[in-house]
Amino acid sequence: MSALLPIVIEALAFRPCGAAVIDGLSATIATPGITAIVGPNGAGKSVTLRLLDGLLVPDGGSIRFGTRQAADVRRAMVFQRPALIRASVHDNVALALAAEGLARREAAARVGAALERVGLARRSREAARRLSGGEQQRLALARALVTEPELILLDEPTANLDPGATDVIEGIVAGLAQAGVKVILVSHNLGQVARLAGDVLVLAGGRAVEHGPARSVLTSPRTPEARAYLNGELPWTRFAAAS
Amino acid sequence: MRMLQALADAFAMIGALDRDVLSIVGLSLRVSLAAVALGCLVGLPAGALLAIARFPGRDAVVAALNALMGLPPVVVGLVIYLLLSRSGILGPLGLLFTPAAMILAQTVLVTPLIAALARGILEDSERELGEQLRSLRLSPWHRARTLLFDARFSLVVAVLAAFGRAVSEVGAVLVVGGNIAGSTRTMTTAISLETQKGDLPLALALGLVLMTLVLAVNLAAGLVRGHAMRAYG
Ligand SMILES: Nc1ncnc2c1ncn2[C@@H]1O[C@H](COP(=O)(O)OP(=O)(O)OP(=O)(O)O)[C@@H](O)[C@H]1O
Ligand SMILES: [Mg+2]
Numbered sequence: 001m002s003a004l005l006p007i008v009i010e011a012l013a014f015r016p017c018g019a020a021v022i023d024g025l026s027a028t029i030a031t032p033g034i035t036a037i038v039g040p041n042g043a044g045k046s047v048t049l050r051l052l053d054g055l056l057v058p059d060g061g062s063i064r065f066g067t068r069q070a071a072d073v074r075r076a077m078v079f080q081r082p083a084l085i086r087a088s089v090h091d092n093v094a095l096a097l098a099a100e101g102l103a104r105r106e107a108a109a110r111v112g113a114a115l116e117r118v119g120l121a122r123r124s125r126e127a128a129r130r131l132s133g134g135e136q137q138r139l140a141l142a143r144a145l146v147t148e149p150e151l152i153l154l155d156e157p158t159a160n161l162d163p164g165a166t167d168v169i170e171g172i173v174a175g176l177a178q179a180g181v182k183v184i185l186v187s188h189n190l191g192q193v194a195r196l197a198g199d200v201l202v203l204a205g206g207r208a209v210e211h212g213p214a215r216s217v218l219t220s221p222r223t224p225e226a227r228a229y230l231n232g233e234l235p236w237t238r239f240a241a242a243s
Numbered sequence: 244m245r246m247l248q249a250l251a252d253a254f255a256m257i258g259a260l261d262r263d264v265l266s267i268v269g270l271s272l273r274v275s276l277a278a279v280a281l282g283c284l285v286g287l288p289a290g291a292l293l294a295i296a297r298f299p300g301r302d303a304v305v306a307a308l309n310a311l312m313g314l315p316p317v318v319v320g321l322v323i324y325l326l327l328s329r330s331g332i333l334g335p336l337g338l339l340f341t342p343a344a345m346i347l348a349q350t351v352l353v354t355p356l357i358a359a360l361a362r363g364i365l366e367d368s369e370r371e372l373g374e375q376l377r378s379l380r381l382s383p384w385h386r387a388r389t390l391l392f393d394a395r396f397s398l399v400v401a402v403l404a405a406f407g408r409a410v411s412e413v414g415a416v417l418v419v420g421g422n423i424a425g426s427t428r429t430m431t432t433a434i435s436l437e438t439q440k441g442d443l444p445l446a447l448a449l450g451l452v453l454m455t456l457v458l459a460v461n462l463a464a465g466l467v468r469g470h471a472m473r474a475y476g
Contacts, residue, residue, distance in 0.1 A: 053378055076378070083375035085393040086475040095389065096379050129476025143379075 003066040004073060004150055004182055006030035007052075013060030014047055014206075021047050023206035024061070029199070034173065034183040036193040036214065039203035040229050045186045046080055048203065049153045052184065053077040065151075076149035080156050080186075082140035089115065089131070089139055090124040096143045114146035115139075117172055119165075133160040141169065145176075152176060154185045158192065170196060190230065194218055202226040245443075252444035253451060264448050271429040271453075274342055274416065275409035278349030279357075282405055286354045287398065290361025291387035294369050305362065311355035316348075320418030323348040327419065340421040345429070348415040353405040360401035361391075368394045396471040403464050407457050 007029040014022035022044050029035050037045050050056040052063060053075055065073045076096075084092050093111040102110070115121045118138040123131070128139060137160055144152055154173065158166040174196060177183050187193050193200060193214060200217040202210040204225040210217055221227045256264055293305065325331050327339040327347075338344045368390045376386045391398065413431040420427035422436060430453045437446040 050374075055374055055378055079375060079378075083372045085372060085389060086396070087392070095376075095381075098385060099380055099382070127475045130474075147379075 004068060005032060005066050007066070007151075007182075008064045009061070009208075010064075011061035012048075012051065012058050012063065014044075014051060014056060015059045021206055022051065022058070025203070025206060025208050026061075027201055027208045027211050029182075029184070029201075031198050032180065032182060033177045033198040034185055034196045036197035036200045037184065037186045037203060038188070038190065038193060038200060038229065039209075043203040044206040045203055046155055047206075049077060049155050049184065049186060052151075053153055073151055074147065074149045075151045075153065076144035076147055077153040078137075078140045078144045078155060078157050080159070082136045084128040084136060084139065086127070086129060088125050089120060089128050092128045092139060093143045093146050096146050100147070110146055114142040117145060118142045119168055134162060134165050137161060138165065138169065141172065145172075149181065151182045151184070154183065154187075156186055156188065158187070158189065166192070190218065202229065204229065249443035249447055253447035256444060256448040257451065261448065263445065264452065266425065267428055267430055267433050267449060268452050268456075270342060270427070271410060271431070272456075274345045274429060275349060275406060277346045278353055278409050279402060279406045281346070281350045282353040282357045283402060286357030286405075287361050287391055288387060289354075290358040291365050291391050292383070293358070293362045294365035294390060295373065295383060295386050305359075308355055308359045308362065312359045314352055314355065315414065316352055316412040317414030317418060319352050320348050320415035323351060323415070323419050339419065340423060340427060342420070342427060344419040345416045345427060348419045349409045349412070352412065352415055353409050356408060357401055357405045360404060361398060364394050364397045364401060365390045396468045396475070399464050399468050403461055406460065411453065411457065 009025055009027045009029075012022050012025040013020060025044070025048065037048060039045055047056065051058055054070060055077070063070065085095065087095075090108075090111055093114055094107055097107045097110065100107075112121060112124070115124055118141050120131075120135065120138055120142060123135070128136070131139060137157060141154075141157055144154075157173070158169050161169060170192060173183055173185065177196075185193075185196065197214040199212060200210075200214045201208055202217065202221070202223075202225070209223045210221055210226040217226065218230065221230055293301075293308070323344065324339065326333045327336070327344055328334055329339075338347070365387075372390065372393060373386070376389055381389065411431060413435060416422075416427070416429050417432045417435075420429070420432065422428050422432040428436075430449045434446045434449050434453070437443070437449070
């Protein structure tokens with residue numbers, strides 16, 4: 001299998017109703033592991049993930065995945081708000097395998113393993129929509145994991161989670177990166193970004209305003225936009241105090 | 244006084260499981276249930292595909308489908324009559340004035356209704372789930388099936404609306420069925436005929452059965468739906 005990296009985003013534009021939401025975004029993601037995307041509300045982080053997932057088609061520019069055809073990249077996305085069908089926890093995860101045509105036994109085993117990883121194995125027969133917000137988010141992560149993607153796009157995967165569950169998810173995400181899965185993580189939790197990410201991409205107004213190793217971007221941002229965003233955040237102040 | 248007597252006779256007929264009443268009710272149910280089943284077979288997938296498809300002219304298709312919900316039964320009956328009559332293109336089948344013709348007419352009546360109601364319901368599901376299902380790279384057909392499954396409890400209402408419309412319409416079954424005693428006489432056609440003839444007990448008995456049936460089915464469905472919605476969120 002040829003290389004997925006670097007992911008080269010070039011002059012990307014997305015203008016759904018005339019006004020640009022993504023406005024000439026360029027970035028080269030060359031390092032394996034976890035890339036964090038941060039930026040203020042409405043900066044275009046979720047739209048960027050959708051463009052990377054192929055759900056949205058750019059109005060200009062391009063995204064290239066190493067030497068690979070975009071269509072061949074096994075991607076999975078976890079949305080900011082998990083969307084679950086009115087069925088059991090198990091069946092929601094199994095839905096992700098539906099396109100693969102596995103034998104029922106094998107599919108069930110893989111679903112079971114994915115649920116085990118997010119700590120929901122014992123809940124597999126419950127109605128998915130009756131789970132708590134945080135449990136639903138863990139379920140959405142399990143559904144993304146079960147297809148064994150090589151690129152996983154996470155949109156604030158721990159936004160609703162309690163500290164314990166956040167630890168669990170962070171552990172899983174770190175484990176995925178260790179296992180060679182490329183992770184792109186949108187998060188407003190800068191402590192989490194500092195713990196997990198190798199590099200950080202700062203978006204503002206639909207453009208990349210800064211991109212570099214996590215440590216240098218978080219501690220000494222070079223652009224005023226990045227500085228404004230990072231300084232306005234409480235978790236960041238905590239991170240500074242801790243280091 | 245005459246009214247009360249007729250009502251008492253009507254209850255007596257129902258209580259005694261009168262053979263005329265039973266056969267008429269039986270035929271009505273057979274025709275309308277078959278029409279609704281056929282209507283679901285076509286209308287549910289059509290509604291689902293329309294809910295997920297994006298193509299030029301889609302709004303016009305949706306508007307046309309919504310308009311077809313209000314098809315006048317008598318006119319549907321007339322068109323089916325013309326198709327099935329000896330000189331019509333389906334004439335050689337010899338279906339005119341048979342229950343099959345009535346099923347066909349009611350199917351034409353309820354299919355757009357089911358498709359249009361399903362489209363509306365499934366479009367809400369699509370808004371909620373569509374992006375997720377596309378991200379899972381499911382085929383359009385698979386996405387349509389998943390939406391149908393997800394909205395199954397709400398779709399019950401669409402199916403019941405179709406059944407209610409089928410079982411209580413007169414025009415279509417009268418024109419293509421001919422209201423022949425013992426073969427194509429349904430509850431609605433019998434009620435209108437017996438009322439004209441002055442056989443009020445039979446008309447009232449059938450009216451009571453029809454009303455009870457429609458109310459009971461809707462009530463049961465409402466309860467089932469409420470329970471299921473609470474169970475699945
Ligand atoms: N399909 C769309 N059509 C039109 N406008 C859109 C569309 N998707 C997003 N937008 C707009 O683009 C902007 C960026 O949205 P996006 O969801 O990417 O923000 P975000 O960076 O993820 O913010 P948050 O931190 O609040 O999640 C918003 O102003 C949003 O209203
Ligand atoms: Mg967002």
